Amino acid sequence: MNRTKGTVYAAAMLLVLVVLGLFGTVSARQWDLAVTIGKEIDFIARDGNLTGSMVITNTSSFVAMAYDDDTYTLFLSDAGNMEHSIVSVDLTAAKNITAKPLLKRDKDSQIQSMAFDGASRTLFWATEKSIAKMKLPLNGPPGQPIVVRAFVTESLRAIALDVCNRQLYWVNGNRSRQSIGRSQLDGSNAIIVANESLYETSSLAVDHWSGRLYWLDDEEGIHYKVEQSELDGSGRAILVHGNHHQPIHLGVDKERVYWTDYVSNAVWQIGKESRQGDAPRRFWSYLKTGEQADLTTLLARDNLGSGVDCRAMKAELARRKLQQQKSTESKSQRSRDELDRSEPSFSNLTTSSEQLRPKNECSGQGEFDKVIGTCRCKSGFSGSRCEISPCHNYCLAGECQVNSRGLPICSCGGSRSGSRCERDACDGYCLNNGQCLVENGKPSCECKYSSGARCEVTLEMAEICALFCMNRQFQMTGIDTASCRCSELNQTIQEVLGYDSFNCQIIVPLLSGFVGMLTIAVILLSFYVSRLKRRPRIKKRFVVNKTGITPLTSRPSPGTDSQQCEITIENCCNMNICETPCFEPKLRASSNGRNVTGGSNGTKKEEKSNLLDHMEVGPGHGC
Known part of the structure; x- marks a missing residue:
């Protein structure tokens, strides 16, 4: 019987251990979006519920993140770690989650962005001037870092991988030459994908579901936009054009685009098939924390690792390409039909393409050049039709005008000031409620x-x-x-x-000395008064007969002559502190006019008689 109970107990404990082990593994799977906030990582489901959160105690502030879905490992770039620039975190660890050093810090650079290729088990990262990679085998130590591409004038902001087509994308954040570039994973065959109408691109992502490229652009002023294009940069379209966001990092899943916003302390989302005018929705907010959250990077899990379906992506690309060809052929057919229906020219000659091009193809700020087939824009204006003014989102208030050199000039007016009217002249100027x-x-x-x-x-x-x-x-x-x-x-x-110098170094010591002397005097007086209070009182006790006939030798007994009494007289005439008033008996005068101060018995009797004569009779006074 006992053996049976022991077997059942052992089986139950084994089952508990198995369940706990499975729970640790499942918890590493149950998330769709990962967001870094300082040294904390939040794991959120697609429905907006928080599935887990962890704080890596031996780190300070994450600025970049990548994920290996095969080993459930996060790779993080820690800005505050003075020894290591990249660390790894095992998400299957149930307790004591700590960061494992992976790459020592390079004193000359800070890692801006990271991406992981699961097929070759290679971690890519970007600093301001280079893109590097490192092999991470399943067994054994990591490989040596290798520089893929080095840059001179560029200032890298972010990188992204197209794991299906084996290509590497990067963002150049140089203000004078913003661009998005692409190359093979080894850095060869580099080309520029986009370099027009870019202001401050901060992040990009390759969507392995639709085969598109998405990026964030923090425009000048208060505006921002989320753009998309084909992988080669063609077919650019604006998905979101809003304001009052400072977008930081972007991620995509099968249906939506997500980005972190520093201004609203939130993660935002919008559908990839949204129409023009659709507003993004707040997916997750950190305003409840009461402090400015240090939001940085995010990852959409089903666009990484095992979540990528390269066959579906290539099929979607082929479908779109076929649709584009059909659309082009349809447009060409309509153009030919219109030409056939049009009236023939006077000379019965075929009209050239230059004569068919509309004259108003360029905006009023440019002229069409028939030789090169593009618009020649006025100084400061840009765009394929010269439609982008230098004043676009430049002045935060007031009016903007373009000067003769093509530069924007702001006329602020009112209380605004600054080259872009970015400052309120009264903002913080008057103090104390002025x-x-x-x-x-x-x-x-x-x-x-x-x-x-x-x-x-x-x-x-x-x-x-x-x-x-x-x-x-x-x-x-x-x-x-x-x-x-x-x-x-x-x-x-x-x-x-009325004098030339005012020296506090003399007055302060004098005042301090005077206050010290007063303090000492008060202490001495307090001590003297306390001594006087403790001085013993001098008392005399007399047992007398008021008639003075029979002196008493002992205290009167009850029932005896009422003329007998006992009195106690306090001698308070020698500067003693006492409760009864002082009485000085009259001294007997001598026959020659001098006072008698001797100690004779007659003198003492007269003193007693005088005391009894002047004694008050009443309760508490003896007789």
């Missing part, structure tokens, strides 16, 4: 409870400045003394006091 007014483009302040050009001097501040200016060694912890006008204050003090 009211700001703008006259001729310059701000001025109307102060209520303070003074100064910016209302920077309050009553309390004036006192603090007086102390600071009189003694520069006086420490003002946590107080800004930059607004204290010490030269003017010292000059005023000199005029009031």
